[in-house]
Amino acid sequence: MSLLFSPHAVGPLTLKNRVVIAPMCQYSAVEGAPQPWHVQHLGRLAISGAGLVIVEATGVEAAGRITPDDTGLWNDEQAAAFAAIIRDIRTYSDTPIGIQLGHAGRKASTSAPWKGGGALAADDGAWETFAPSAVPFKADWHTPTQMTEADMDRVVAAFEAAARRAERAGFDLVELHAAHGYLLSEFLSPISNQRTDAFGGSAENRARFPLRVARAVRDAWPRDKALGARFNGSDWVEGGVALEEVTAFGRALHDMGYDYLHLTSGGNVARADIPGDQPGYQLPFAAAVKAAAPGAAVMAVGMIFEPRQAEDIVASGQADLIAIARAALDDPHWAHHAAVALGEEERLPKQYGRAAKGVWPGYGRSV
Template sequence: MSQLFSPRSIGPLTLKNRIAIAPMCQYSAIDGVAQPWHGQHLGRLALSGAGLVILEATGVEAAGRITPDDLGLWNDAQEAVLADLLKGLRTYSETPVGIQLGHAGRKASTSAPWKGGRALTAEEGGWRTFGPSALPFRDDWHTPTEMTEADMDRVVAAFEDAARRADRAGFDLVELHAAHGYLLSEFLSPLSNRRTDAYGGAAETRARFPLRVAQALRDAWPRTKALGVRFNGSDWVEGGVALNEVIGFGRTLHEMGYDYLHLTSGGNVARADIPGSELGYQVRFAEAVKKAVPEATVMAVGMIIDPRQAEDIVTSGQADIVAIARAALDDPNWGHHAAVALGHDEGLPPQYERAGKSHWPGYGR
């Protein structure tokens, strides 16, 4: 058996293999409520052959959405539709499903990428944004309101409430979004956090609010379900987060009781020299955290597109789990095809078995 297709536990949750589908924003919700698009999107990923699927970044409050089209989980209507979606999915798939909870911070109130990806005006329905400091993401974006203690209290409570809603809706896992230049990532990075109070300055104080949110989420989310966190290994800009800070943050979260650490990068500044076309360009960060905190379960992501590449990452010990994103959109059967490439049964649903590779004339010759 290949390592990629061996079972792996994430806290109380056991995955059938080491493949996760990473969160990918769909920008297709209405008032934060999931739409039919989300049903087909999540449904086909739940049949992909992956061991875990994580639903896209979901705002814990209206001000925390990246765009007006983001999913939300702050009211009963949003919760009810997600619960129905999961209830239907459970009739045809046993794949565990998680949800990523986050807050966009200073990168909120923008249009979807295919609508321009720019800051919304008041006439377009733009809203007040918040951040650790009154620094805009770009010169032509909103200047965020520097968060007060009251603002922090509100956001912490929103994360707690969203976690309870996710539990009631039936999700198997929650992932805390502390990456990509959104609110918690903004606090962690010295590029976006210029505070001079107890929440800025040294790495330990920049991490104070993110860790407060993390602890509140840990307390609100059941220990019988898995809890993870996604955070940056680099800002790809001089003066950004340092690797020793990244490792320290990961170690603290592991000790706090987080079941996995998901390493990604970038997004804190508008311009950065990110080698995004390099295969596995972010694996180095997962490897560094895994080496420093070997008892933690670590997930790698970023241009992992080939099954043998994924197998090498887990067999070498660079990471315990690989997360697939764009490759899964391109090939919704990526997990099944990876199984064949690594010598396993394809594992298709019975309704699709007649289309499996072994049924094609000349297969294996």
């Protein structure tokens, strides 16, 4: 029996298998509200065969958007738009749907990748950005405002309010975004956090604000729904976040009551040399956190696209859950096909049953 396709508990939520669709920015929202693109995108993933689908990084305040096209949960209209999508999905799929809540920090006020991906000009609607220190991500990006304690209070309240809106919208899970060089990740890294007060310097100080946000979200999110966090295992440069700091942060989240820990890396330094073409290149970070936080459910991600590779990761105990992203965009039925490859039932939606292996002679053939 495949372990990848065995049920697994994530706190109070039991997934039908261990395949997770990771958050993927779509840059297609209007004023933070999801659009018809999101309807088809999330609906397709909800019938993909995965055990869990997590909605893209969603800003907790307008200043926390990566781009003007990001989804948001800073007002009730946005929550209502998400609620409508979830209601529709529930008419044809019971796949749990989560949402990732984040703040872009110094990487905010930029354009979508296909619009240039750089810092917005004033004429394009640029806004003030915030970060632990007044250090831009790149020389030609906005120099952020160093956050005051009042700014921190505002952001904590925004995360708390967004978590409550996510619950009212009907999401089954929330993932706290503390990775990829966005605000919470910026506080954790000595590269981007150059403060000399109680929120900078030592690893304990650098984790102080992210853990305060984490506590606020934990207190706001119902205990009968799952809660996790995504954070970096490395900045991929000398002088970046250390692995012992990563594992300590993971243990702190686990002790706080977070149901799973999702390990990724990079995004905090523009010049970093990341081996992103190597399958499973981020796996050591997941394995290290799993070893350091016994009992924590750990999610691995990063160039995992072969079913056997995913099975071996789970079987070896390096991680409990496997997150895929681009593999699901390339093949929306990756999980169904992986199940067949590992000797399990395909379990396609009944409407697609005529295309199953052994039924349709063209199954699995490339164009």
